[in-house]
Amino acid sequence: MDREIILEISGLSKEFAVKGRMFPYKKEMLKAVQDVTLTLEKGETLGIVGESGCGKSTLGRLIMRLIEPTRGSVVLEGENLTELSSQKLRKHRKDFQMIFQDPYAAFDPRMSIKAILEEPLRTHGIPKEQWEERITRMLEMTGIPLDALKRYPHEFSGGQRQRISIARAILLNPKVIIADEPVSALDVSIQAQILNLLKDLQEKFQMTMLFISHNLASVQYVSHRVAVMYLGRIVEIAPSDALYERPLHPYTQALISAIPVPVPGAGIQRKRLTGEVPSPIHLPRGCAFRMRCPYGDEACAGKVPELTEAEPGHYVACDKYKSAEVIHEI
Amino acid sequence: MKEENNIENLLEVRNLQVEFATRQGHMHAVRGVNFSLKKGEILGLVGESGCGKSVTANSLLGLVGKKKHEKVTGEAWFHGENILDKPEKEQQKLRGNKIAMIFQDPMTSLNPVLKVGRQVGEVLEIHQKKKKQDALEEAIIQLQKVGIPSAKERAEDYPFQFSGGMRQRAIIASSLMCQPEILIADEPTTALDVTIQAQILDLLRELRDTYKVAILLITHDLGVVAELCDTVAVMYAGEIVEKASAGELFSHPLHPYTKGLMACVPVLGRKEKLIPIPGQPPKLYEEKAGCQFADRCPKRRPECSRDTSLLEIAPGHYVSCKEVGRIG
Amino acid sequence: MKEFMHRFLHNKLAVAGSLILLLFLLSAVLAPVIAPFDPYYMDSTAVLMPPGGKHLLGTDNMGRDILSRIIYGSRISLQVSLVSVSIATAAGVFLGVLAGYFGKLTDGIISRVIEIMFAFPEVLLALLIMAILGPSLNNIMIAIGIVYTPIFARITRGAVLTVKESLHVEAARSIGVSDFSIIVRHILPNVLAPILVQITLSLAFAILSEAALSFLGIGVEPDIPSWGIMLNNGKSWIEIAWWVGVFPGIAIALAVLGFNILGDGLRDVLDPRLRNVEN
Numbered sequence: 001m002d003r004e005i006i007l008e009i010s011g012l013s014k015e016f017a018v019k020g021r022m023f024p025y026k027k028e029m030l031k032a033v034q035d036v037t038l039t040l041e042k043g044e045t046l047g048i049v050g051e052s053g054c055g056k057s058t059l060g061r062l063i064m065r066l067i068e069p070t071r072g073s074v075v076l077e078g079e080n081l082t083e084l085s086s087q088k089l090r091k092h093r094k095d096f097q098m099i100f101q102d103p104y105a106a107f108d109p110r111m112s113i114k115a116i117l118e119e120p121l122r123t124h125g126i127p128k129e130q131w132e133e134r135i136t137r138m139l140e141m142t143g144i145p146l147d148a149l150k151r152y153p154h155e156f157s158g159g160q161r162q163r164i165s166i167a168r169a170i171l172l173n174p175k176v177i178i179a180d181e182p183v184s185a186l187d188v189s190i191q192a193q194i195l196n197l198l199k200d201l202q203e204k205f206q207m208t209m210l211f212i213s214h215n216l217a218s219v220q221y222v223s224h225r226v227a228v229m230y231l232g233r234i235v236e237i238a239p240s241d242a243l244y245e246r247p248l249h250p251y252t253q254a255l256i257s258a259i260p261v262p263v264p265g266a267g268i269q270r271k272r273l274t275g276e277v278p279s280p281i282h283l284p285r286g287c288a289f290r291m292r293c294p295y296g297d298e299a300c301a302g303k304v305p306e307l308t309e310a311e312p313g314h315y316v317a318c319d320k321y322k323s324a325e326v327i328h329e330i
Numbered sequence: 331m332k333e334e335n336n337i338e339n340l341l342e343v344r345n346l347q348v349e350f351a352t353r354q355g356h357m358h359a360v361r362g363v364n365f366s367l368k369k370g371e372i373l374g375l376v377g378e379s380g381c382g383k384s385v386t387a388n389s390l391l392g393l394v395g396k397k398k399h400e401k402v403t404g405e406a407w408f409h410g411e412n413i414l415d416k417p418e419k420e421q422q423k424l425r426g427n428k429i430a431m432i433f434q435d436p437m438t439s440l441n442p443v444l445k446v447g448r449q450v451g452e453v454l455e456i457h458q459k460k461k462k463q464d465a466l467e468e469a470i471i472q473l474q475k476v477g478i479p480s481a482k483e484r485a486e487d488y489p490f491q492f493s494g495g496m497r498q499r500a501i502i503a504s505s506l507m508c509q510p511e512i513l514i515a516d517e518p519t520t521a522l523d524v525t526i527q528a529q530i531l532d533l534l535r536e537l538r539d540t541y542k543v544a545i546l547l548i549t550h551d552l553g554v555v556a557e558l559c560d561t562v563a564v565m566y567a568g569e570i571v572e573k574a575s576a577g578e579l580f581s582h583p584l585h586p587y588t589k590g591l592m593a594c595v596p597v598l599g600r601k602e603k604l605i606p607i608p609g610q611p612p613k614l615y616e617e618k619a620g621c622q623f624a625d626r627c628p629k630r631r632p633e634c635s636r637d638t639s640l641l642e643i644a645p646g647h648y649v650s651c652k653e654v655g656r657i658g
Numbered sequence: 659m660k661e662f663m664h665r666f667l668h669n670k671l672a673v674a675g676s677l678i679l680l681l682f683l684l685s686a687v688l689a690p691v692i693a694p695f696d697p698y699y700m701d702s703t704a705v706l707m708p709p710g711g712k713h714l715l716g717t718d719n720m721g722r723d724i725l726s727r728i729i730y731g732s733r734i735s736l737q738v739s740l741v742s743v744s745i746a747t748a749a750g751v752f753l754g755v756l757a758g759y760f761g762k763l764t765d766g767i768i769s770r771v772i773e774i775m776f777a778f779p780e781v782l783l784a785l786l787i788m789a790i791l792g793p794s795l796n797n798i799m800i801a802i803g804i805v806y807t808p809i810f811a812r813i814t815r816g817a818v819l820t821v822k823e824s825l826h827v828e829a830a831r832s833i834g835v836s837d838f839s840i841i842v843r844h845i846l847p848n849v850l851a852p853i854l855v856q857i858t859l860s861l862a863f864a865i866l867s868e869a870a871l872s873f874l875g876i877g878v879e880p881d882i883p884s885w886g887i888m889l890n891n892g893k894s895w896i897e898i899a900w901w902v903g904v905f906p907g908i909a910i911a912l913a914v915l916g917f918n919i920l921g922d923g924l925r926d927v928l929d930p931r932l933r934n935v936e937n
Contacts, residue, residue, distance in 0.1 A: 051523035052494075064832050093834030105825035110847050119843075120833045157610050168833075188550055189521040192606035193593035214523065221596040221604065246597050258528035259598055260553030264576040272532060273525045276493050 006208050007063075007176050008094075012072035014055075014062055030281050032058040034232040035224040036072070037307075040176065043206035047223030047240065047257075048217050053277060055232040056212045059179045063210065064098050065089060072258065078177060094124045097169040100245045101181035101262070103161035105152040113164060114149040120171050138167040142197060159190035168199065170207070176208045183218060198222055216259060220244060225313075231280055231288040234307060238314040248316040250293045287318070297321050334562075337409075339366040339546050341390075341512055346404035346414075348382070355615045359385045364640070367512065370542040374551060374559035374576070376591075382568040383548045385393070387514045389414070390546075391431055392421035408512075427457045430505035432498075434517035439501050440489040447473070447485025450504040457508050472503040477532060495526035502533065505515055505616035507540065516548045531558050533553040552595060556580055564588045567612050567622035574647040579589045580638050584643060621651065629653050649657060666925045667746050672923025675858075678916030686732040695723035697730040706899045716901040718891060724901060727883040730910050734884040735913060736871045738799055739864035745803025747857055750810020755841055758818025769815070772808040780805050780863075781870055788876045795878045801865050806860050809861065813856050816850035824848075839918050851928035855921050862917030 013036070015029040033055040033122055040046050050056045053286060061067045063074050065081055074081045102107040107116055117135045126134070126213060142163040155162060162182060169177055179198065183191040184315055199222050213219045220240045228236040228249065234282055236249040247253045254273040275292045278284055287305050290296030300319065307315040310322075348360035360382040367373050375383045380392045386392045394456060395402030396418065413424060421503040425431070433439045441449060450452065450473060451465030460468075466485065472483035476499045489497060496519060505513060519527035535558060537543055547559060555562050556576060564585065572585040583589045590607040609626040612618075621627070624634040640648040666672050685692065694714070701721035709716040715724040757768040775783065784801045791797035821827060822845065830840050865885075871877035872886025880887055885906045891902020 051525065053572060066828055066832055089835060090834040098826055098829070098832045100829060102825060106829045108826045108830070108844050108848070119830065119835065121837070123833055127410075136763050158611070165829075166831075187611070189375075189378055189591065189607040189611070192596075192604040195596065196604055196606060209814065216524075216595040217598045220598060221420055254525060256598060258524045260524075260527070260531070260551065260557040262552045262556045262580055262592060262595070264559075264580055265558045272528055276495055276526070 002043040002200060003034055003108075004229065005039050006042045006072075006077055007038075007210075008075040009038045009063065010073055010075075011035060012036045012059070012062055012068045012074065013068045014058055014067065023275050028281050030279060031283060032061060032233050034068075036232075036234055038227065038234070040208050042208055042209050044204055044225065045186075045207075045209040045211055045223045047219035047226040047313065048212045048229060049214065049226060050212060050229035051127075051255075051277065053231075053280065054229040055280075056214075057180055058228050059229070060098065060178045060210065060212050064096060064178055066098075091124075094120070095174050096176040096178065097163075097172065097174040098172065099165055099169045099179040099182045102185050103158060103165045104119045104153060106165050107161070109153060112152055116153070116164070117168055117171060120168060124172060126172075129275070135167075138171050140202065141170075142160075142167040156191075158186045159193055162186060166194075166201070170201065170205075175208060178206055178212070180212045181214065182211075184213065184215070187193040195222055216255060228255065231277065231283065233288065233304070234316065235289065235317045236315065237307070238311075238316075246309055246311075246314075246320040248314065249289075249318045250295055250320075251289050254283060254292075271278060338368050340369050340371075340548075341367040342405075342407040343386075343390070344405040345395065346386060346389065346406065348385050348400045348404070352401040356581055357614050358617060359568055359614050360389065363565075363568075363570055365563055365573065366545060366647060367544045369511070369544055370538055371561060372538055372545040372547060372559045372560045374547045374549060374555040375565060376555050377565035378550055380611060381565045383565050384632065385386075386517055386565075387431070387455070387548050391426075391429060391514065392416075392418065392424050397483070417576060420648070423457070426453050426505070426510075427508045428510055429512045429514065430508070430510035431515065432505050434499055434513040434520050435487075437494070437497065437521070440497060442489055446489060446492065449489075450485070450500055450507065453507045455502055460507045468507065470504070472507055472558050473500065476500075476503045476506070477529075478503070481544060486624070494522055495529060498522060498526075498530055499533065502530075502537075506537065506541070506543075510543060510640060512544045512546065512550070513537070514546045517550070518547070520549070520551070520555060527554070535560060552591060553597075555595050564591070568614055569639065569650065570621065570648075571638075572648065573640065573648045574644075578644065578647050582644075582648070584649045585623075585624045585651045586629050586654070590626075623651075624650065666923075669927050671919045672927055673690060675916050675920025675923055676920070679910060679920060682732045682736060682913055682916065686736050688886050689729045692855060693726040693758065694725075694728045695726040697722060697727045697935045698792055698881070699723075703717060706895065708899070709901050715905045716899070718888070718902045718904035719899070720814075724888070724905050725890060728885070728906060729908065731885045731888060732911065732913070734795070734882060735865050735868060735910075736867040738795070738802065738884075739861045739917075741799040741801035741859045741869075743806060743857055743860045745855065746799065746806035746810050746860060746933065748806045749813075750801070751814045751846075751853060753807070753811040753834070754814025755845070756816055758820055759837070759841060759845065765815070768922065769845065770812065771846045775808040776812075777807075780867065784849055784867060784871055785874070787877065793876050794796045795882065798871055798877050799872070800816065802864050805867065809860065810856060813852050814849060817852050818845055821845050821848045846849040849883075855928065856927045858917050858924055860915040862921070865913050865917070 012033060014033040014163045015031050016207050017027045018030050019027065036059060038046065048059065057201060069082055079092065081089065081092065082137065116133060121131050123132065136146065137318035139148065144160065144163050144167060156164065159300045182198065183194050193219055203205060211219060211222050223240050225237060226240045226243045228251065230251050234250045236243065243252065244256065248255055260274065273292055278288065284291055284302035286303055287296065305317045307317045307320045310316050332554055343365050346360055346363040346508065350357040359461065363386055377383045387392060392407055394400050400517060402414060404414065406414045406523055413421065415495050436629050447466050451469035451504055454460040454465040454468060455462065470481050473485060478484050478496060478499055492500060497541045519530050524531060524653060531554065534545060549555060553570045559576045562579045563570045563578050564587065565585050572579065572588045579588065593605040595603060596609055607626055621634045621638050624630045632654060636652065638650045638651050642648050699722065701717065704713065704717050705721045706719055707713050707717040713723050717723055732932045753768050757765040766802050784805045787801040787804055788797060793800065793814040827840060830844050868877060868884065869886030869889060872884045875890065877886055878884045888906035889903055892906060
C-alpha cells in the first residue's frame with residue numbers, strides 16, 4: 001500500500017508565560033506542549049489521548065495555528081504552516097479544518113445554519129452557483145434535514161449541532177481534520193451516532209483525521225493509531241490494538257487500568273496510580289511521570305526519555321519498558 | 331416491597347413525582363419512581379441528562395419542591411418518617427447530617443474564600459453546635475481519612491490551592507462529618523480525570539465498607555456503575571425502566587433502552603461497531619401514555635402504549651418493558 | 659428580530675420612553691406647522707406675558723412666544739444630541755474595536771488616551787474644546803461628540819474582548835475568515851446590545867450637555883432657540899416671570915427622562931440573561 005505522509009509535525013512546543021504565584025512580577029513558563037513529533041498518513045485517523053492539562057487541546061490549536069508555537073514546525077503536504085504569513089495562512093486554512101468540543105459555542109448564535117455553512121464557501125471564493133449543491137450534499141452526508149438551513153443553532157439538539165459543525169468542517173474538502181473532543185459534550189446515546197458518523201466519513205472519503213479526546217475507549221474506536229500524552233509530551237504511540245493489548249509505558253498501563261468497564265467487580269483488583277499530575281510550570285527533572293510511576297527511580301531523573309521504537313510502529317518514551325519489572329498485564 | 335416498614339430498608343421511596351411549571355409549559359420530570367436503599371448498599375441511578383435522576387436526588391433532600399413552581403409528591407420513608415412531608419426546618423436538620431450529598435462539580439461546591447479545614451468542619455458547627463476549634467480538629471481527622479496527605483497543613487489552604495481530585499476528597503470529607511447514614515453522590519467523578527476517578531471510586535467503596543453508609547450514586551456512566559454499585563436502576567424520561575443487581579443487569583440486560591445504552595458506548599478492546607440509539611431522549615413537557623422509549627425502540631409494538639409498571643421477571647430483576655416480559 | 663419587537667412591546671419602560679421621544683420627534687419635524695408663532699418674532703406689545711391666553715406658555719423678555727421657541731428648540735436639542743452621539747458612536751466603536759481586537763500596543767495607546775479623557779470632568783472638557791473652536795452650533799456638536807467618545811470606546815473594547823475569546827470567533831478564524839470579516843460579521847453584531855443602550859443614555863446626556871454649555875454662554879449662538887439658551891435667559895427673570903425659565907427646564911427634563919427610560923428598557927430587552935431560556 002502506498003503510504004503518503006500528509007502532515008508532519010516536528011519538535012512542536014508551546015510555552016505560556018504565567019505570573020509566578022510567589023513572585024507575581026516574575027514570569028514563569030508553563031510548558032503546555034513539549035517537543036511533539038508526529039506524522040499523519042493519508043487516510044489515517046490518529047488519536048491523541050491524555051488527561052486534562054496534558055496539552056492535547058493546545059496541540060490541536062497549535063497545528064491549526066490558532067495559537068503560535070514557541071518552537072517546531074507543522075508541514076502540510078510540503079508547506080510549512082508555521083512559517084506562512086497570516087495572509088497566506090488564511091488561504092491555506094481550507095486544507096485543515098477543526099471540529100470543536102462544544103458545538104453550540106462554535107456557532108455565532110445570530111447566524112442561521114445557511115449563513116454558517118456559506119461562510120467557509122464565501123471566504124474561500126467558491127463560485128456562488130456551487131454553494132447550494134455543496135451544502136445540500138454535506139447535509140445529506142451528515143444526516144441533517146434540509147429544512148435546517150433557515151433555522152438557528154439554538155433550535156437544534158447537541159448531536160444535531162455537532163453534525164452541522166462536522167458538515168462545516170468537511171465542506172471545503174480539507175486535507176486534514178482536527179477533532180477536539182467532538183463527543184465529550186454529548187449525551188452517551190448520542191455519542192455513538194457522532195462517532196459512527198466520523199468513522200464512516202473517514203472510511204468513505206479516506207479523510208485524514210486527528211482525533212483528540214480524554215476518553216481512550218472512544219479514541220480507540222475511531223483511530224488507527226493512538227498517541228498518549230502526559231504533561232505536554234507524547235509518551236507512547238502505537239497502532240490502536242497494540243496500545244490496548246500491549247501497553248508499554250507505565251502511564252498508559254495505569255490509564256487503561258483506571259478506565260471503568262461495564263463488567264461488575266472488574267475494577268476492584270486493579271493497581272491504582274497514586275498522587276496527582278505535577279504542575280506543568282514546575283516539571284520534575286527527567287521523566288515527568290517518575291514520581292507517580294511504580295517503577296520510577298533515580299535513573300529516571302537523569303534525562304527525559306526519548307520515544308524509541310520498541311516494536312514495529314510502536315514507540316514508547318520510557319527507559320524501563322524492557323526491564324522485567326514492567327509487567328504487561330491485561 | 332408492599333409492607334409498610336421493611337426493617338432492612340433504610341430508605342424507601344414510593345411513587346415519587348416531581349413537576350415543574352416552566353416558561354415552556356408543564357414539565358413532569360420524575361414520574362412515579364420507586365426504590366429502596368439498604369444499609370451499606372450502593373444503588374446506582376443511571377440515565378442520560380434530563381432523565382430525572384438528579385431531580386430525584388434533590389427532591390429527597392428537600393432541595394426541590396420549596397418554590398411555587400415546583401411540586402413534589404410521593405413518599406420517602408426514612409426511620410419510620412416520610413421525609414418529604416417534613417417541614418423545611420426538619421429537612422434542614424437531615425441534610426448534611428443523616429443524609430449528605432456530594433455534587434458533581436468540585437470547583438463550585440466549595441466556597442472560594444473559606445479555608446478548606448474550616449469549611450469541612452462547618453457542618454459540625456451547624457448541626458452539632460460544636461466550637462470552631464473542635465470542629466476544625468475533627469475536620470483534619472476526617473481529611474486524613476479521605477486520603478489528603480499532611481491534612482493539618484492542607485486544612486489551612488484555600489480551595490483554589492487544591493487540585494480537582496483533592497477538592498472532591500475534601501467535599502467527601504465534609505459530607506462524612508456527621509456520620510450520615512445515606513450519602514447521595516450526584517455524578518461525583520464526572521468532572522475528574524480517569525486516574526483520579528478511579529481513586530475516588532475506591533474511596534467511596536472503602537467508606538461503604540468501613541462505615542456501612544448507604545450510597546445513592548447518580549451517574550450516566552455504566553462503567554462507573556459496574557465498578558461500584560450493588561444494585562442498579564436505569565432511568566429514562568422520568569421513570570425507572572429496569573432495576574436489578576449489578577451482576578444481573580450487566581449479564582442479562584432486558585429493557586431495550588438498557589441494552590441500547592450498553593451497545594452504544596465504546597469499550598476498550600471491543601471491536602464491534604457501536605449501535606447508536608436513534609433519535610433524541612424526549613423532553614418531559616408532554617404526557618404520553620405507555621412506554622416513553624417506544625419511539626426509539628427497535629422492538630416497538632402497538633401494545634407498547636399500555637402500562638409501564640415494573641414487572642419482576644427474575645428474582646430481584648424488575649423491568650418495565652412488557653415485550654421482554656412476555657418473551658422472558 | 660420578531661422576538662425583539664415582542665419583548666420590546668412588552669417592556670413598559672421601553673414603550674413609555676419611546677412615546678415621550680415620539681412626542682419630541684413630532685414636534686421637531688412638524689415645528690413650522692404646530693408652532694403658533696414665529697420663534698424669532700419679537701412682539702414688543704407682549705413682553706413677559708404670563709401663561710394663558712394667546713401665548714399658552716407666556717412670552718419672554720423680548721416678547722417671543724415660549725411654546726413656539728420650545729417647539730423649535732426641540733429641533734436644536736435633537737439635532738445636537740443625534741449628531742454628537744453619532745460622532746461619538748462612530749469614533750468610539752472604531753477605537754474600541756481596534757483596541758479590543760488587536761490588543762497589544764494599539765490597545766495600550768488607545769486605552770491610555772481614554773483614561774486621560776475620563777480624568778477630566780465632562781463639562782470641563784467640553785468647555786476646553788469649545789474655547790478652542792469658538793461657539794457655534796456645529797462646534798458644540800463636535801465638542802460633545804469628542805467628550806462622549808471614550809465611553810463608547812471603553813464599552814466596545816470590553817465587549818469585543820469577551821466576544822473575541824468566544825469559540826465561534828475561533829471557529830471563524832480556523833475557517834480562514836479575515837480579520838475584517840470577523841469584526842464586521844461576528845464581533846460587531848454581538849456587541850451591539852451594550853452599545854445600543856449606551857447610545858440612548860448618551861442622547862439624554864448630550865441634550866443636558868448642550869443645555870449646560872448654552873446656559874454657560876459658550877454653546878450655540880445666543881439668538882438660536884435652544885433650550886439651554888432659554889434657560890439661561892430665564893434665570894435673569896426668575897423672580898418676576900418664572901415661566902421664562904421653568905418651561906424650557908421641563909422640556910429638557912422630559913426629553914432626558916424619555917431617553918433614560920428607553921435606555922433602561924432596552925437594557926432589559928437586550929439582556930440575554932432575561933431572555934427565554936433557550937433549550
